Amino acid sequence: MEKNWITYLFGKWNTQTVVAIAIGAALFGVLMIYGSITVFTNTRLTTAMIVPVVVGALYGALPAAIALFFGNMFADLLAGWGFWIDWSIGNFFLGLFVGLLPLYGARVKDGIFKPLHAVIFGVIAVVGNALAFGVLTPIFTVLLYGGELTITFMQAFAAFASNSIVLIAAGIPVLFALAASYRRSSGLRKE
C-alpha cells in the first residue's frame, strides 16, 4: 500500500510514462495556441487544462506537473507572446494538484470515478488554482521579472477563473467518460 501511494504521486517512470508526458506536453502546447479564447492579457480560456486531468488520472501527479511545465514552455516557444518561466512554474504546481486524482481513490484506469471523487476533484481544482496562480506564480514573477505585480494579479485572477471553469466543466465529464471506457475494457460488471 505504501508503495502504491508513492507510485500515484510520482508515477511509474517507465517508457509509457515518459511518452505520455511528452504527448501531454505537446497536446498542451497545441491547445494553448489553437484551442483557446483570449480573456485578458496573456491569459486564455483554454481547453488545454484538460491535459493534467487526463495525464494525472492515468499516470500520476508528477507526470501531469511535468507535462504542464514543458507544455507551457512549448507554447511560449512557438506562439511568440514572450517567455514566461513563472507561468510554467505555476502550471507545474497546478498539474501537481490536479493530478492528485489517484491519491484520493479515483482509480480511473480501473474504471473507478464516483460522484464523491468529482466533488473532491472540483475542490482541489479550485484551491490548487488559487495556490498555483494566486500565490506561487506571483512569487516567481517578482523573483524572476521584478515588479508588474498589479498586472500579474489581474492575470492570475483571470487564469484562476477561466482554468477553474474549464477544469470543472470539462474535466469532470471527461473523467467520467474515461472511467466508463476503462470499465468496459476491464470486463467487470456490477452485480
Added chain:
Amino acid sequence: MNQNKFLIQVTLQDTFLHRLNGETKVRLFVVGLVAVIMSFDLRILVPILLASSLGVLFSKPNWKSIRIVFLIVVGVNLLNLFLFYLANPSLGEYWCGENTIIHQFSTRYYVSVETLWYLLVRFIKMVTSFMVSLWFIITITPSQFAAGLAAHRVPYKVATIVSLGFRYIPDIARDYENIKLSMQMRGVELDPKKASISKRLKQSLLILIPLIITSFDRVSTIANGMDLRGFGRGKRRSYYVEQDPTVWDKRVRFITNVIFILSIVYIVGSMIWPAPTNMWCPL
C-alpha cells in the same frame, strides 16, 4: 494556420547556425533567454534583437510561414499592450519614477511619455524573446535538442520528453485542424463573430474528446517501439546527432560563456546596487 508544421525542422539545411552542435545551440539559446528575461533595458535588448534577427536571416527560413507567425505575434502583443494600458494607465510612473502627461482623457486615463516608453520597451522585449525562440526553432531538430540538453547533464528521460513533445507538436496540430474541419463540416460553429463565448467553449469540447483519444492512442505504439530499441535500460545514453565540436562551435561556446558571465554580473550587480529607476529611461 498550420504554422508549426513549417517551423519545426526535422532535417537540417546547410547554413552556419544549422551546422553548429546541438549543445552549442541549446546553450546559446538558454543564455539568450536569460539575458532577455533579466533586463528591461533597451541597451541590452536591442543588440540581442539584432543578433538573433541576423541569425534568422542567415538560416534561410521559409519566409511565407514566418511572415504569418510574425504578423500574429505583432498583433497579439499590440493587443496585450492595449489591455496593459487599460489595466493600469500609470505604468510609466512605476517604471520611470515620474509622469510627463501629454494628454488627459479622464482622471484615470491619461497618456504620459513614460508610459509610452514603457510600452515600447515591453513590445521590443516581447519581439526579442520571439526572435530568440525563432532562430532556435528553425535551426534545431528535436534530436539535436535532446542531445544538447543531455550534454548539459539534464537526465536523458527529461531530454526525451522534450524532444518527443517537440516532435509531436506538428502531428497533434494537424490532427487538431482535421478534427476541427470535420466538426465544422457537421455544422459546429467556431467563428468568434457568429457564436458566443459559452457556445464556443462547448463546441471546442467537441473537438477535445477525439483529440485526446487520438493523441493518447499513440502512447502505447511509441512506447513499445522505444522499449523494443532498449530505451531506459542504461543509466546514460549517447545520441546519434552528437558530434565533436568544430572550431566554430568552440568559438560560439566561448562567446556564449562570456555573455553568461556578464549576465550573472548584471543580475548580481543590480541586486547589490539597485538602479534609481526600475528601468532605463533616457527621457
